[in-house]
Amino acid sequence: MQMPADVDGITADLKVPGKRPRVFVNTDRPERRRRFTLAHEYGHIRIPWHMGTIVDVADQEEGDSGNTGYWRMEEEANRFASELLLPRIWLRELCETASAAAVHRAASERAEVSRAATAIALVEAAPPGWLYARIVDGEVRATRKSAGTITDKIPWGMRVTDVELPPGAVKTALSDYDCTHVWWQVEEEQPVPSRSTEREWRDLLDELLSVSGLQRDDQKQLAKRINGVLSAANSGLLTAEARTPQRLYAALITRFRQADLGAAFEAVKEHPLLQEFILARMQVFLSK
Ligand SMILES: [Zn+2]
DSSP: OOOOTTEEEEEEEETOTTOOOEEEEOTTSOHHHHHHHHHHHHHHHHSTTOOEEEEEETTOOTTSSOOHHHHHHHHHHHHHHHHHHSOHHHHHHHHTTSOHHHHHHHHHHHHTOOHHHHHHHHHHHSOTTEEEEEEETTEEEEEEEOTTOOSOOOOTTOBGGGOOOOTTOEEEEEEOSSOEEEEEEOOOOOOOOOOSOOOOHHHHHHHHHHTTTOOHHHHHHHHHHHHHHHHHHHHHHHTOSOOOHHHHHHHHHHHHHHOOOOHHHHHHHTOHHHHHHHHHHHHHHHHO
16 A cells, blocks of 8 residues: 555554454654554554544644544544553653653663653653753754643743753753753752741731832732732642642742742842741741
């Protein structure tokens, strides 16, 4: 059978009574790609609601066809293939053994799956604090982070040399034929300083805002936004497995550093009472 150049594989006669499904794989593709395609086609066979004949077109952007049912099936078959070839439970164990790029390389070799597909699986299995970017010509082209990671994803389109992460972040990289896979592992626990007063957070915030030089109404706006940032950081951690004070403190100051609170915030940012206010707010979060 002549396979069109843009087709990776085809599965025919899915769930047709009296017929066995037939799978065709484009043999012009590299071995690892054929391997993933085969696992993908097997997914179409195993997933009960994938019916008829499904043609897998390579490198088509999702949404091109407007056929959402098709793309849902493609996504499901890809997930099936990824879990089959790179079991997450195995990847999670590997993550404990070496740096991100070394784990990435080892998993890709052992599973005989492309480095690109391995990266996607690895982000899902990694512990909190793993950030990933696919770099093409020095620019971030795809960007992901593991579940529970507080730090923002690396911005799309950024020069990789401009990426700034908290001190102590470990960066490792793995080259590929058309890109570089870069990993950052961020330690997201921070030692919690001890409090120097017993003052309540509202009181501390009022004093902070009074040095901001803002009008009363603008002070109220800024207070709302500050509280919004801290509440978002706190609720982001409510479902995390390990909600320790060190982790919550890291989340609060990381979010604060990343938030855009406008020029007025600059005045209070360096104020010594800010840390005291964050600690007071954290005490309330932890008591709930
Ligand atoms: Zn498919």
